[in-house]
Amino acid sequence: MTSDVRARTDPSIETARSIVETGLEGGAVVTVFGECTVEYDGRAASTLGPGDRHVMCKPDGTVLVHTDEGHQPVNWQPPGCTHEVVVAEDTFTLESRRDNPDEFLAVTFESVGHVAAFDVTDPEELSLSGTEEDLRQRILENPSLIEPGFTPLATERETPAGAVDVYGEDDDGQAVVLELKRRRVGPDAVGQLARYVEALQRDLHAETGVRGILVAPSVTDRARSLLAERGLEFVALEP
Amino acid sequence: MTSDVRARTDPSIETARSIVETGLEGGAVVTVFGECTVEYDGRAASTLGPGDRHVMCKPDGTVLVHTDEGHQPVNWQPPGCTHEVVVAEDTFTLESRRDNPDEFLAVTFESVGHVAAFDVTDPEELSLSGTEEDLRQRILENPSLIEPGFTPLATERETPAGAVDVYGEDDDGQAVVLELKRRRVGPDAVGQLARYVEALQRDLHAETGVRGILVAPSVTDRARSLLAERGLEFVALEP
DNA sequence: AAATAGATTTCGTCC
């Protein structure tokens, strides 16, 4: 079986340009290994001197520049950009632009070690589990995971401060706000919960007050202090 | 000039395995275009059915699986993982593991369109400007950007709620906390600033109170309301 | 190793 691949090792600049350009036009994923410099200007600005890197262009307008280290690209352009190949003497430059925000990325290759264009088509969708949404489903199916007598009444209930993960009432009929996190939480999540409780308090002008419960595998010390200060509660629950 | 590249188009499974394995051992960046399935289990869990994708392995233990769309990989493994190549009948699998947290990724190739191993060495460091740190420098050099008479006294000043971006005092000698953001801010940043002001208030037991100023290009409506509620201020400043 | 917050965060969803 032969795939839709065009590739060349140690190509001339002209050959590299041709494969990149043809690949981009044909909707392929194009990759280049080579020595390059990178200039970026947009939300921020950066320069990157000469070095060996891996550059990938996707048909949706994404550009990724990877070094030999790290999960994240050292430079990139998000989906929706338009690519252009510009040839100079002994170099070729991949230029990528977008508007809103105005951003520009230029990768100039002094030499190319390898270039390839491959027709990537992915019919499958990722099936992911263990997310915050899954945690919510588990609580709705078994509300006593929070506490005996807890009754969920709504998810994503709107308040002036934003949507509450789970809204319900406890055994005594008192309003309860749940903020769910799939991992250990810090002070930020407490702030979020506090804002919701405050907003809902006002919204309901409840005489009995509104309980706020942070649901997560664990909390940091500082977060625990903040919870105590604000009269908020914590329920440990693994994702 | 010849680079340290090994590459093959439409290789046999055995050839592909050989190039990947040799590349990994030699500390190269290895890329594979091909039809594969991906299984992940760790902090969450996922499965991805057969499809054409681009897989990159870095010598630092990173794995990235890219489809034809999006900035982010559809599956990945962060730096620090250990790779292993396992061969079965007509397929080969790249397995990547790490501890703490325990995570496992397996990419099984049914067919390989192209494989390449390239010695990537990047001597340069990225020079980036327009970050929050740059914004802080600008304020320290020209404090009147905040308001006439503002005097910075410390950066990263520690409080029980965390480190404050900029701490100083105003024309009247009143304590001021700045929270800097390089982009338009929402409610979260207001919560952050509120926590700092509250903590510093307590820390200083100041009679005159502590002013909190959010410094950002702009704020959302909800954030503006929250600022007003809590008696906090806003200064517009572009990054 | 844990905690905390930034990031050119990206991404999805809802208004």
Place this chain on the structure above:
DNA sequence: GGACGAAGTCTATTT
């Protein structure tokens, strides 16, 4: 298109 919050976020810094 903006707003808001999740993410298997990752990454750097500090304790």
